[in-house]
Amino acid sequence: MRISELSRRSGVPTATIKYYLREGLLPPGRATAATQAEYDETHLRRLRLVRALIGVRGLSVSATKDVLGAVAAHAGERHQVLGLVLGARPVDEDGEPAPAPGSADVDTLIGELGWQVSDHAPSRAVLGETLETLRSLGEEVSHEALLGYAALAERTAVLDLDQLDPHADPVDQAESALLRTVLLEPALLALRRLAQEHESARRNT
Amino acid sequence: MRISELSRRSGVPTATIKYYLREGLLPPGRATAATQAEYDETHLRRLRLVRALIGVRGLSVSATKDVLGAVAAHAGERHQVLGLVLGARPVDEDGEPAPAPGSADVDTLIGELGWQVSDHAPSRAVLGETLETLRSLGEEVSHEALLGYAALAERTAVLDLDQLDPHADPVDQAESALLRTVLLEPALLALRRLAQEHESARRNT
DNA sequence: CACATTGGGTAGTGGCACTATCTATGTTAG
């Protein structure tokens, strides 16, 4: 199909599609001539995926590019992909591992839980920073509470992985995992909010 | 204290503080003269809170204003506050309840769980939209899985509420709840990512 | 009473996600 059909079927203006092509969010079509290119279903799917990541989850264009790049680079290594980027901190100038400043607290917690995660997982830093900020605002999260949250996170992760189709090919599986990891985030937070409202009402009897 | 001290103690430039004052994120100081106003510790705390919501959680300035306004308006009605705005959809032009398009799925789920949440909780819509988007991408979340996530969300909420100090005054309690609800979000998502990486590695033996 | 500081207001900046326009081709209906 040509760009106008891609646009019509996705609801995304052609100008925006061209923009995504320039930014590398969408692979170029197969050029048939100097001013003609052919797109297929994979482009359409990718475009919808990009829109979902940007629109539903609120990722920036560059973060979206990083995420998609990570999936492409590590497809087949599911756990790598799952631990990756996403919320992520900008990497060092030189694009290297990034020191992972992860506070001692976080390291201790992960050790206690027996979790095996790579040293430079950006989530370590996110976790550390968030807890540090809360502490500075006088809202320390106790170690026990943290263990409780971690246990629930672990069960959530089990649920996440149970939903992957083990027969799908690695690339599809990685993409599916990505989609569910990232796009379910707003849903999980919404569930928490609703549960809080319910629980709070319950306690106030 | 005067604005320069507020700036020095918070690390926020005076120009930015003035901006927040204009935007209503920070209440004006007590004016002592035409070109002089006095700020106190509550301003400092509020300023740090604003910075945390914007910086750590990534809320926009206007969303931050809405959140803080909601807390002020509903302090004392903890469950109202907890269910409120936050991630939120922009309200209708007229600022009314907003129809809450919440899909039938979501209503069913909430009914099944026996949760008591207000009809116009924005989280309903967020949840519905997210699930709908995933479905359109061919990643349907089964009803059973959703029930599983909801159960975990409920336990998370219990943990959240357990950490509130029942002796604190309602306003402080509402603020504390807000802080923990909103600021813990990145931390909870980070825990999920780490848990996914661990669980995925574990399964791959 | 000289002078740096402040409150309040207005205008400017840089980044981001598009969006519009232009040109040199291509395609296609008649």
Add this chain to the structure above:
DNA sequence: CTAACATAGATAGTGCCACTACCCAATGTG
């Protein structure tokens, strides 16, 4: 075969947002 229309690719422009810089009259301060 050609006139009308649709690209691809490039460049420039737009609107919004979160600041940021500057200006002024009015202070407070040594």
